[in-house]
Amino acid sequence: MQMATIGATPNGGVNRVALSHEDKLGRDLFVGWCKEAGCSVEIDQMGNIFASRAGRNNKLLPVLAGSHLDSQPTGGKYDGALGVLAALEVIETLNDQKITTEAPIEIVSWTNEEGARFAPAMIASGVFAGEFTLDYAYSRIDKDGLTLGDELDRIGYKGKSVVGNRKYSACFELHIEQGPILEAEKKSIGIVTGVQGISWSDIILVGKETHAGPTPMKYRIDPVKSSLPILSEIYALADKYTPHARATIGYLKAEPAIRNTQPGKLVIAVDLRHPDKKTLSLMHKALIRIAEKETSNSSISGTVKEIWRSEPVNFSSTCISMIDNAAKKLGLSSMEIISGAGHDSVYISRVAPTGMIFIPCENGLSHNEMENISKEDAANGTNVLLHAILEASSMH
Amino acid sequence: MQMATIGATPNGGVNRVALSHEDKLGRDLFVGWCKEAGCSVEIDQMGNIFASRAGRNNKLLPVLAGSHLDSQPTGGKYDGALGVLAALEVIETLNDQKITTEAPIEIVSWTNEEGARFAPAMIASGVFAGEFTLDYAYSRIDKDGLTLGDELDRIGYKGKSVVGNRKYSACFELHIEQGPILEAEKKSIGIVTGVQGISWSDIILVGKETHAGPTPMKYRIDPVKSSLPILSEIYALADKYTPHARATIGYLKAEPAIRNTQPGKLVIAVDLRHPDKKTLSLMHKALIRIAEKETSNSSISGTVKEIWRSEPVNFSSTCISMIDNAAKKLGLSSMEIISGAGHDSVYISRVAPTGMIFIPCENGLSHNEMENISKEDAANGTNVLLHAILEASSMH
Numbered sequence: 001m002q003m004a005t006i007g008a009t010p011n012g013g014v015n016r017v018a019l020s021h022e023d024k025l026g027r028d029l030f031v032g033w034c035k036e037a038g039c040s041v042e043i044d045q046m047g048n049i050f051a052s053r054a055g056r057n058n059k060l061l062p063v064l065a066g067s068h069l070d071s072q073p074t075g076g077k078y079d080g081a082l083g084v085l086a087a088l089e090v091i092e093t094l095n096d097q098k099i100t101t102e103a104p105i106e107i108v109s110w111t112n113e114e115g116a117r118f119a120p121a122m123i124a125s126g127v128f129a130g131e132f133t134l135d136y137a138y139s140r141i142d143k144d145g146l147t148l149g150d151e152l153d154r155i156g157y158k159g160k161s162v163v164g165n166r167k168y169s170a171c172f173e174l175h176i177e178q179g180p181i182l183e184a185e186k187k188s189i190g191i192v193t194g195v196q197g198i199s200w201s202d203i204i205l206v207g208k209e210t211h212a213g214p215t216p217m218k219y220r221i222d223p224v225k226s227s228l229p230i231l232s233e234i235y236a237l238a239d240k241y242t243p244h245a246r247a248t249i250g251y252l253k254a255e256p257a258i259r260n261t262q263p264g265k266l267v268i269a270v271d272l273r274h275p276d277k278k279t280l281s282l283m284h285k286a287l288i289r290i291a292e293k294e295t296s297n298s299s300i301s302g303t304v305k306e307i308w309r310s311e312p313v314n315f316s317s318t319c320i321s322m323i324d325n326a327a328k329k330l331g332l333s334s335m336e337i338i339s340g341a342g343h344d345s346v347y348i349s350r351v352a353p354t355g356m357i358f359i360p361c362e363n364g365l366s367h368n369e370m371e372n373i374s375k376e377d378a379a380n381g382t383n384v385l386l387h388a389i390l391e392a393s394s395m396h
Numbered sequence: 397m398q399m400a401t402i403g404a405t406p407n408g409g410v411n412r413v414a415l416s417h418e419d420k421l422g423r424d425l426f427v428g429w430c431k432e433a434g435c436s437v438e439i440d441q442m443g444n445i446f447a448s449r450a451g452r453n454n455k456l457l458p459v460l461a462g463s464h465l466d467s468q469p470t471g472g473k474y475d476g477a478l479g480v481l482a483a484l485e486v487i488e489t490l491n492d493q494k495i496t497t498e499a500p501i502e503i504v505s506w507t508n509e510e511g512a513r514f515a516p517a518m519i520a521s522g523v524f525a526g527e528f529t530l531d532y533a534y535s536r537i538d539k540d541g542l543t544l545g546d547e548l549d550r551i552g553y554k555g556k557s558v559v560g561n562r563k564y565s566a567c568f569e570l571h572i573e574q575g576p577i578l579e580a581e582k583k584s585i586g587i588v589t590g591v592q593g594i595s596w597s598d599i600i601l602v603g604k605e606t607h608a609g610p611t612p613m614k615y616r617i618d619p620v621k622s623s624l625p626i627l628s629e630i631y632a633l634a635d636k637y638t639p640h641a642r643a644t645i646g647y648l649k650a651e652p653a654i655r656n657t658q659p660g661k662l663v664i665a666v667d668l669r670h671p672d673k674k675t676l677s678l679m680h681k682a683l684i685r686i687a688e689k690e691t692s693n694s695s696i697s698g699t700v701k702e703i704w705r706s707e708p709v710n711f712s713s714t715c716i717s718m719i720d721n722a723a724k725k726l727g728l729s730s731m732e733i734i735s736g737a738g739h740d741s742v743y744i745s746r747v748a749p750t751g752m753i754f755i756p757c758e759n760g761l762s763h764n765e766m767e768n769i770s771k772e773d774a775a776n777g778t779n780v781l782l783h784a785i786l787e788a789s790s791m792h
Contacts, residue, residue: 179610196609200655212644212667213592213736214575215760217634224645225631228624235621238613248608249620251653259596259646259665269655271608340609364611 004077013369018070018112024155026069037091043159046124047111047152053091055104061169063392066108072116076371083174084109086382101393110344118148125344128164129351168352170392173345174385180364188380189327190337190358195346196273197280197312203291206301209264223266226300233290246273275312275338313346319355326387357384400473409765414466414508420551422465433487439555442520443507443548449487451500457565459788462504468512472767479570480505482778497789506740514544521740524560525747564748566788569741570781576760584776585723586733586754591742592669593676593708599687602697605660619662622696629686642669671708671734709742715751722783753780
């Protein structure tokens with residue numbers, strides 16, 4: 001709640017966009033707390049913050065836990081911050097209980113997870129895992145033309161340590177679900193087995209622009225009218241691969257977008273998701289077939305352009321079972337769940353065994369100032385994180 | 397073709413937007429030609445230009461013919477200019493043939509028909525017919541904040557004669573069809589019986605915004621998905637009232653329009669048209685029922701807001717039969733047609749018997765630099781205008 005006062009919005013949310021003054025204040029507060037908890041703090045060249053607590057055997061690879069402190073411009077208090085502060089809570093609990101783990105423990109706060117100011121999202125964990133180069137990340141610009149590199153410097157968080165030089169035996173991220181499933185299924189803990197793959201496509205339908213008045217219906221070549229069976233079949237595609245498939249039409253862009261002109265062009269923004277790589281690929285191929293089928297017998301030309309694909313991620317079975325063990329030990333109701341949203345853990349899972357813990361969020365709301373969780377769920381999630389870390393840090 | 401050199405665009409069109417320097421040059425050229433043809437020229441307070449040719453009995457109400465000289469920013473050569481210059485051609489023909497009509501004849505060029513710079517369209521004929529006040533028209537501003545009144549002054553076309561003080565026994569406007577019907581039906585002359593009524597509505601569908609990933613399909617309240625049967629039924633509505641009904645979805649505005657967010661809101665821009673007032677009203681009521689029906693059994697809320705209605709116009713049966721007579725006398729193929737677009741004649745028909753003549757335009761293209769007509773069609777249309785004027789000006 002103290003962290004949420006930094007960048008607090010009138011509607012109860014948080015605006016702590018990456019590398020803003022508020023982000024700097026949040027980082028300062030967090031670093032201060034880590035030092036109070038006896039951790040040594042290191043900042044890497046991407047501004048990722050690592051706070052270490054020594055173990056009995058510091059030659060062992062450390063266990064990592066954390067998330068991110070940046071937020072959406074009208075974000076909530078818990079998206080990201082929960083996972084960072086829960087990891088700190090774990091360390092404070094170990095301090096209070098005077099427990100020394102076998103392996104060292106680290107907390108991480110990743111820079112610019114949201115991507116709200118600098119695209120792409122998860123850029124710093126991406127550099128960490130080798131997805132992006134440091135130069136690429138530094139050269140990202142916000143809408144005012146400021147670069148990520150300069151802004152990192154400006155807020156004093158361009159560290160010296162090389163990005164990605166750290167190795168871990170296990171990584172955990174506690175996060176709010178950002179969806180309605182745990183609440184609907186009345187489960188306290190989501191054991192995240194992986195992250196959905198995502199395929200973004202534009203369907204481009206080209207007809208012939210005409211005035212809304214003079215041209216009779218029978219002479220029209222109307223991409224809006226032609227889009228209707230295509231859209232229906234896209235939703236049917238999600239039903240076909242239920243329950244894990246998702247199909248979202250985020251927008252339809254008519255050209256020209258003028259009320260009294262029948263558009264000559266329509267671009268349909270499609271987001272397809274599935275946790276299975278092969279199924280995601282099948283869904284994308286079906287999308288192409290749908291557009292072909294519906295335009296082959298008409299004067300409309302239809303093309304499908306995949307503009308981005310993120311393959312599904314399967315988290316480490318070791319980390320998954322540690323989370324499962326912790327939930328069982330604590331007597332908490334749990335279920336396996338697939339993350340529909342991207343997280344820093346997606347990139348981290350490429351370079352270290354990784355797992356995620358979800359807790360319910362009210363009405364599934366996230367990226368929203370009304371985002372909310374219960375104290376009980378927060379405590380349960382943090383306890384699961386504690387016990388998973390305890391198991392991971394004692395393995396050697 | 398000489399008029400089309402003023403404001404000529406690289407792609408063969410015309411940019412002679414109302415009250416621009418090009419509009420002034422076009423007006424000057426036209427006024428010069430009228431004076432050369434022996435006409436007396438008068439400009440009213442709205443910059444409408446009236447060029448009069450005396451008849452044998454100048455106590456009779458004159459016959460009016462004309463259109464407008466302003467264009468769209470990327471307009472064609474013929475939209476408007478054809479009707480003005482054809483009326484001048486009629487007078488030159490009468491001069492050449494040394495014919496004096498019984499009643500006087502006037503040519504008109506109406507100011508700002510297009511509305512491309514100053515909304516609304518047809519504002520000057522609207523003031524003439526009492527739809528708008530002069531003050532309202534003068535106070536219209538363009539995107540640079542300049543007023544119509546000041547711009548009229550600047551180009552030297554704010555005349556002294558009171559707008560709407562002139563009476564006519566018959567008014568004719570020759571215009572390109574701006575649609576594909578005459579070309580498709582292989583007819584030379586469209587005898588315009590009226591102008592479609594127009595009803596503009598927003599259908600507003602409100603669901604619940606959610607991320608494209610986390611929320612399973614079954615929990616979604618998606619206005620895009622819910623819009624599909626509504627859109628289908630809107631097009632079916634046009635089929636029901638075929639051949640005259642038109643239904644156009646100019647755009648669909650999703651909020652937020654982000655690819656990876658299932659929108660919480662969708663606004664559908666609907667344009668319904670029909671030449672019969674009662675049918676147009678039925679179509680609008682059906683639209684409300686469609687939205688109600690499709691949202692009553694779902695969690696989507698749907699509202700239909702009519703934002704503008706323009707009732708259908710029926711042209712004067714006397715003028716229609718004069719045009720019909722002229723086409724028959726000349727042995728030209730013709731058909732009755734309804735204008736889908738608005739014209740100055742819509743307003744003028746409120747204060748004087750009015751009729752319109754359409755000629756085909758290539759591929760139905762208009763408001764487009766590629767707008768084109770054949771010389772033969774131009775000559776045919778002008779001959780029909782001549783003979784309609786001859787009949788009208790001899791009636792007394």
